[in-house]
Amino acid sequence: MTTPSVRRPGPASSRTTPPEGAAAPVATGPDPRHTTERMMDFQGCFGCGADAADGLRVAHRDVTGHEVRTEFTVREAHQGAPGLAHGGLLATAMDETLGSVAWHLGKRCVTGRLETDYLAPVPVGGVLHLRGWCTGVHGRKVYVEGEGRIGGPDGPVAIRAAGLFVEVPEEHFTRDRTAEARPAAAGAEG
Ligand SMILES: CCCCCCCCCCCC(=O)SCCNC(=O)CCNC(=O)[C@H](O)C(C)(C)COP(=O)(O)OP(=O)(O)OC[C@H]1O[C@@H](n2cnc3c(N)ncnc32)[C@H](O)[C@@H]1OP(=O)(O)O
Secondary structure, three states: OOOOHHHHHHOOOOOOOOOOOOOOOOOOOOOOOOHHHHHHHHOOOOOOOOOOOEEEEEEEEEEEOEEEEEEEEHHHOOOOOOEEEEHHHHHHHHHHHHHHHHHOOOOOOEEEEHHHHHHOOOOOEEEEEEEEEEEEEEEOOOEEEEEEEEEOOOEEEEEEEEEEEOOOOOOOOOOOOOOHHHHOOOOOOO
């Protein structure tokens, strides 16, 4: 298996560009210590889960080194303008793809920042072929870039993105945050 070389060009800003001294990515595959039953078997993800009835069902196709390929079939429910995909959902499909790059480096990560460039509209009924790759790792921070092409892996580029993913402890996913989600008590000072 050949690991693709680290690519630097793209839409990244200073906050999504690896700093001086960042390490090259090392693809290990998902760390089994991070993929507990709760995480690994979870099918409720809006991005890719089979149990998410209204989800995007982004299909994970292939992993080569630190590069991940996915596909997003744009359905009528994903429209923004008539017949065209909503940009926010395209960003979600990209988030899903770039996030899985970080997990395939064996890192339990969440999205800290996601930047997107939209280059062409994506029609309903079309398949967006997404690709994400890691540009560097610095401490808890994983820098990822990606692109989505219409109709095939060599089709026209519709979206480009750069993201910063941050490693978190297991507790990030297991902590009960219900109380935090409730409105603050009346009269409480903010
Ligand atoms: C096979 C399985 C597939 C599985 C495939 C899975 C795919 C999942 C795809 C979906 C992923 C999601 O949508 S995740 C859901 C959306 N994201 C979230 O909910 C995250 C919410 N945010 C947070 O929880 C927090 O803000 C964190 C964890 C991101 C950071 O908080 P923290 O842990 O306190 O750490 P903090 O010190 O603030 O940040 C750590 C370092 O990152 C930097 N940093 C943090 N945020 C930013 C930012 N927006 N822009 C620049 N830099 C940032 C800080 O400056 C710092 O740098 P330095 O000082 O170290 O240099």
